[in-house]
Amino acid sequence: MARTTAQRLRGRLAAVTPGRAGRAAAVLAPAAVMTVLGLWGLDRGTMWRDEGATFQVARRSLPEIAHLLGTVDAVHGLYYLFMHAVLALHADEVTLRLPSVAAAAATASLTAAIGCRLARPRVGLWAGLLYAATPFVSHYAQEGRSYALVAAGAALATWLLLRAVEHGASGWWAGYGAVVGVTALLHEFAILLLAAHAVTLLVSRVSWPVWRGWGCAALAACILLAPLAVLSQGQSEQVSWLRTPGYEQAKALLYAFAGPGNLVLAVTLLLIAVGVLLPLPRTGPLPLHAVALPLAVVPPVLLYVASQQQPLFLDRYLLFCLAGVPLLAAAGAERLFGLLPWRGVAAAVGVAAVAGAFVWQLPFQERERLPSSRGDQPARVATAVGAVARPGDAVLFLPHYERRIALFYPRDFTGLKDLTLKRTAAASGTLFGEDVSSTELRTRLARLSPSERVWVVWDTNTVGTRWFRAQRAEYAKSRVLGAMYREESSVYVHGGAVSLYVRR
Known part of the structure; x- marks a missing residue:
């Protein structure tokens, strides 16, 4: 009897361990790649205007920071407080950017984890690597501002949404609401993530208990953000330089998310089309395309429409929803490369394709590391x-x-x-x-x-x-x-x- 039980346990471990190992590799590899890319050329020898604001404000005393936030830059208040603690350890330009590098690596890993949960490990691996290889990601992974941290918060909230829908426990919903709220405090436009997730739940036809849990979490996040939203409204003069967005701004965002090279853009859009028109079978709590497409589309569309009345549209404000693009592209690649024999071959072909895209866009990556890449020196x-x-x-x-x-x-x-x-x-x-x-x-x-x-x-x-x-x-x-x-x-x-x- 004991021998039979041991044999069964060994059989289960043999069946489960490779799958777990594959998921772990798929999640960790993009984080490692993003870390390397983030550290490459991190010290450009100069801060640009916005980074310098972080540097000089975060080095003030806490009462002085509080005094500032009452008149200007309240939207960055939580980030300044966080960086106050970071720069207290060592105040230089590299330390200023290290939290963004770590946040970008976490986002790449979370993107892969979402792909693994909604499809299979190789889809997650491709999505995470695509995220890491995007020049637009590298730009903000190496900048001493809050945008990479906001993207990490949005990716974590999306992952928690999957867990909450799957398990339905109040603890998961509480975690989801807390992460959305804190992410929105880092940058208030991240609250648009709730609209994307609402569309996801709607098209997925989830049950009433799921809607109830999500609604409570969303309400809590909005209540947490409300004081900052009121305060920042009185400081809107800070963004008075923004202009009403048009075709050029929409095009620039598309190239930032899916390009910027024309060939890479075309291939990415083709894979996205395949991933949307031929969605992968539902293997997780929600369909992959139902999570990724609203994430990539809903926040930009809402901000673009709202900016026709009060201009607020800026590509860096939307970095948090970029993860939907590589997830959709990876789903399309799974439809194409999944036809290849042997799992290892298909996974290797996908990784090679991402590597090829990175090499093709290497000049864009190199340009991001130049001292002149931010406009002033x-x-x-x-x-x-x-x-x-x-x-x-x-x-x-x-x-x-x-x-x-x-x-x-x-x-x-x-x-x-x-x-x-x-x-x-x-x-x-x-x-x-x-x-x-x-x-x-x-x-x-x-x-x-x-x-x-x-x-x-x-x-x-x-x-x-x-x-x-x-x-x-x-x-x-x-x-x-x-x-x-x-x-x-x-x-x-x-x-x-x-x-x-x-x-x-």
């Missing part, structure tokens, strides 16, 4: 100041937000007198500090001796433009400077310049 501007200015010189920032460079890299500005600073950024609860009036600037310039030099750090993308002339305070400062001083020399870098001004 504050470190180069700071270095230019440090090379030419000497202690006792004066500095003036045009527009005032260029003071961010001194906040990001204060060492290069040591000993320089800020001509327009009224209150520091931390004291004023702002990102860049408060400036004096143009009248006070005239007084301060007049007090300088003829031998004292003035260095002007200015944004070449805005100074002199119609936008700059419309900013009365900024334009007035430039007029006062031009009336009393003249430009003698300039050093230009990508997106900025440092100019020496001497008294007329």
